[in-house]
Amino acid sequence: MSRAYNFSPGPAMLPEPVLRQAQATLLEYGEVGASILEISHRGADFLAVARQAEADLRTLLTIPDDYAVLFTAGGATTVQALLPLNFAAPGQPCDYVISGHWGKTALKQAAPYVEARIAASSEAGGFRDLPPREQWQLSPDAAYVHVTANETIHGVEWRHIPDAGAVPLVADFSSSIASEPLDVSRFGLIYAGAQKNLGPVGITVVIVRRDLLERAGQPRAPILDYRAIAAAESMLNTPPSWNWYVLGLTVQWMLEQGGVAEFARRNARKAALLYDAIDGSGGFYRNEVAPAARSRMNVPFFLHDPALDALFLSEAKQAGLIGLKGHRVLGGMRASLYNAMPEAGVQALVEFMRQFQATHG
Ligand SMILES: Cc1ncc(COP(=O)(O)O)c(C=O)c1O
Incomplete structure (x- = not known):
């Protein structure tokens, strides 16, 4: 395991x-x-x-x-x-x-x-x-x-x-x-x-x-x-x-690890990685929050076709990425990027999202 x-x-x-x-x-x-x-x-x-x-x-x-x-x-x-x-x-x-x-x-x-x-x-x-x-x-x-x-x-x-x-x-x-x-x-x-x-x-x-x-x-x-x-x-x-x-x-x-100043740097990088991947997906993924108000910690996003949601989650799990189901209030997906989430985890998510889009886009 x-x-x-x-x-x-x-x-x-x-x-x-x-x-x-x-x-x-x-x-x-x-x-x-x-x-x-x-x-x-x-x-x-x-x-x-x-x-x-x-x-x-x-x-x-x-x-x-x-x-x-x-x-x-x-x-x-x-x-x-x-x-x-x-x-x-x-x-x-x-x-x-x-x-x-x-x-x-x-x-x-x-x-x-x-x-x-x-x-x-x-x-x-x-x-x-x-x-x-x-x-x-x-x-x-x-x-x-x-x-x-x-x-x-x-x-x-x-x-x-x-x-x-x-x-x-x-x-x-x-x-x-x-x-x-x-x-x-x-x-x-x-x-x-x-x-x-x-x-x-x-x-x-x-x-x-x-x-x-x-x-x-x-x-x-x-x-x-x-x-x-x-x-x-x-x-x-x-x-x-x-x-x-x-x-x-x-x-x-x-x-x-270097305290909150270090986590601020890491969290900014992690959030930028994920938002850039969403915004650069040509509409396959979307985040609806006004850019200046976007959270660095919790990134809700939607697939252009909600019929793909279940497949996205099951393939993500196979790729070692879990906990991505959105809250029932909003649906879609949500990635939480707290301090314990390493940058490598966000890189793996972004790479998975690109591959999923290439296969199902
Ligand atoms: C911002 C915020 N406030 C309050 C709560 C409620 O916390 P608890 O479940 O510890 O009562 C949550 C839970 O996710 C939260 O995210």
């Missing part, structure tokens, strides 16, 4: 050295006489793992000291539901800039708790572009403005997220965190499910400016309270310790 190039949107491809290290320590972790899966999260051995992962993530993303880093279970969607509970006072609205499916999800998760307003949306155009800043209708009294840095399904990405004035920006970076340098200080809060660029599914990172933790929010149980979670070092209850460990390994790998 050999490992394929896996273009899945998440859970996604992990770096092979990370998987090997996880495998090597699965049975026995260091000198503890047990797997890391089997030891207390409150013991010195796991605490060292957890704190190192946080320290390394702070280095990787240059997270300032006035930001807390939380490691939570429940995925990015649970964060979306907890944002209004933690940061919006009763009666206070929250603004949402909707650039795709995940922005809509964020709005839907918040709507039961607060007045969640649509400040701007690109839905009328099928989410093929971003809502321009001039069209954002912000509420001066909003608790925050929510944006989605990269829309994993629609394949649109902000090259620069606009400022929102005095209201804190809250950004879903699930599918583009650590893919390029990021100025954390421009945001009130950044969150990301780990299962794309940060490693394993089952753990989510929330980076939040500490002063926002003092916000009144809505009445909520301690387990839903980010201030309480921060005070307990994300261990109010048993954390997803294995996922935390593998996240730490993935962050270490990214640092060893």
Whole structure:
């Protein structure tokens, strides 16, 4: 058996050295006489793992000291539901800039708790572009403005997220965190499910400016309270310790590879390779996103004849290229090019696409 190039949107491809290290320590972790899966999260051995992962993530993303880093279970969607509970006072609205499916999800998760307003949306155009800043209708009294840095399904990405004035920006970076340098200080809060660029599914990172933790929010149980979670070092209850460990390994790998500046270079090259192949195919393949809004991480594309979709996927699999089926919302294909995807994987995909076109075009 050999490992394929896996273009899945998440859970996604992990770096092979990370998987090997996880495998090597699965049975026995260091000198503890047990797997890391089997030891207390409150013991010195796991605490060292957890704190190192946080320290390394702070280095990787240059997270300032006035930001807390939380490691939570429940995925990015649970964060979306907890944002209004933690940061919006009763009666206070929250603004949402909707650039795709995940922005809509964020709005839907918040709507039961607060007045969640649509400040701007690109839905009328099928989410093929971003809502321009001039069209954002912000509420001066909003608790925050929510944006989605990269829309994993629609394949649109902000090259620069606009400022929102005095209201804190809250950004879903699930599918583009650590893919390029990021100025954390421009945001009130950044969150990301780990299962794309940060490693394993089952753990989510929330980076939040500490002063926002003092916000009144809505009445909520301690387990839903980010201030309480921060005070307990994300261990109010048993954390997803294995996922935390593998996240730490993935962050270490990214640092060893040269950090986010190096991944920015690699990701730009990978995306250019694939978009050039699509655009140069004479219409056999097409991507419908406005060029300036095209995602470097998730590239949705369509074959000129959808009747060829199933054949494309099965021949791709035979060629060692998997995870290319598009999301059911859009159909077609999607290639996710996260940090763990080597350039050789994208070259193999592009070569396969050329051959497939030559045979079936
Ligand atoms: C941008 C974005 N936000 C949120 C989510 C939801 O994440 P989760 O499944 O961890 O709740 C996803 C999942 O793919 C995503 O891509």
